Amino acid sequence: MxxxxxxxxxxxxxxxxxxxxxxxxxxxxxxxxxxxxxxxxxxxxxxxxxxxxxxxxxxxxxxxxxxxxxxxxxxxxxxxxxxxxxxxxxxxxxxxxxxxxxxxxxxxxxxxxxxxxxxxxxxxxxxxxxxxxYLENLPHYRFIVLGGNTGCGKSELLQSLQPSIDLEKLANHLGSSFGSIKGAQPSQKAFENSLCEILCKIDPNAYIFIEAESKKMGTCTIPALLHVRLLQGYRIEITAPLEQRIERILKEYESMTPAFFNQAMQMIAPYIKKTVKEAVLHAYEEGNLSEVAKILLIEYYDLVYKKPRHIDAILDNADESATLEALNALHVKLSTV
Incomplete structure (x- = not known):
């Protein structure tokens, strides 16, 4: 047949x-x-x-x-x-x-x-x-957008929330100067295909958990209408203690090679003070990755992060289970309005 x-x-x-x-x-x-x-x-x-x-x-x-x-x-x-x-x-x-x-x-x-x-x-x-x-005429318009400084656990939260879309996972990129540490990215076509496949399985009227991202994620570009919907979404700012943020960064960057580190540092050099760069390089040479992460978080990531003008809620992610409970409760509340 x-x-x-x-x-x-x-x-x-x-x-x-x-x-x-x-x-x-x-x-x-x-x-x-x-x-x-x-x-x-x-x-x-x-x-x-x-x-x-x-x-x-x-x-x-x-x-x-x-x-x-x-x-x-x-x-x-x-x-x-x-x-x-x-x-x-x-x-x-x-x-x-x-x-x-x-x-x-x-x-x-x-x-x-x-x-x-x-x-x-x-x-x-x-x-x-x-x-x-499908992407140009996106039927999905309800998004709960998780924003916040690097290392606050947004990606980890998304893994336990439904329905959700992990753009960083789809693009195989962390959305930063060190973002390509995950390896080769998919083509733009492959990125769009994967995104469409996930969206097609989600009720267009449902609230979708998603992380706030720049339009460009390495070599992948978020579709225009989706990015507009993210900017219009219910924005939650996720915070976390510095110690926990450092731990998360270390897990992400544990496979980082010296060549990759030096290349990434060259990329961010124009945006940090000379003394900061020297301190980071010294800590790296000493094998003190915790200090490297701490300096980069405080002196680079936190400084370049731009908070949106409008934030609907702020959640501290010191206790992930409590954060998930609050997010799920919010999802139920918004879905019944």
Missing amino acids: LIELDIDAFIAQKSEFDLLIDARSPKEFYESHIANAQNFYALSDEEHQEVGTLYKQVSRNDAKLLGARYICQNVAHHLEHIAKSYKIGSKIGIYCARGGLRSSSIAIILSHIGYQVFRLGGGYKQYRFYVLS
Whole structure:
């Protein structure tokens, strides 16, 4: 069975698929893809480039013949894994870049074997249009926004609150000069896809817990309308004792390499006093990371942090369980108004 679905039907049935196949090249898949998809490519990166060049510069027919040969070889290899992991009759969703030959070639073979195959018409291009349209016309308008100085435990609170969105986790960035310590960030497309997938599962009328962030988080940019909604949200300023803030910073930065530290210090050097920079470097050389964190919190992070003009409430996070209780009570209160 082979059925072609439009994007709305595909999204509605996506959770029912036993396997979701991205038939694009590994390079395309790595940049961004639909959540939970697996990359059973029709053409490898090299093959995709070769066939594309042949198609544009030499002969369309020759390109189709070469592409078909490569696809048959790749599908033969993929079938070994698919057959072992997914029994005949399983539901399989599939897409390629534009809903063309790459996905249709694999879909036809799988359907003839006996799988229930659902192909996305218009391919990944249609999915991206869906994501961008959703974010540009965001139906969610109720946000409880957690702000506050670095190290006050906002991210930890979000992990225990529902519904919530952790933008720093999605962007793999801490939203500061040392924010890229988590490693490589997702592409902007991947960031938007993940954000959309989470939002789609949340009632548009529900209050959503989220952390206050700058529009730019490293290389990722928060969608314009969402950022506006954050600025308009119910703002809670989270505070915490300095000792606890230092402990949290140390946990975040325990994997920091000397090279990363020096690079980050160069970035913030224009914004701190020379004596502060020297004190931080000396503490780091001495291996006193607690002192490094303390100085940076007091002499850099706290000074550059800009409090909003309007704050609806202030919560001290010295006791996380008490803070969570207060936040959950607030959520109930706001939701019943």
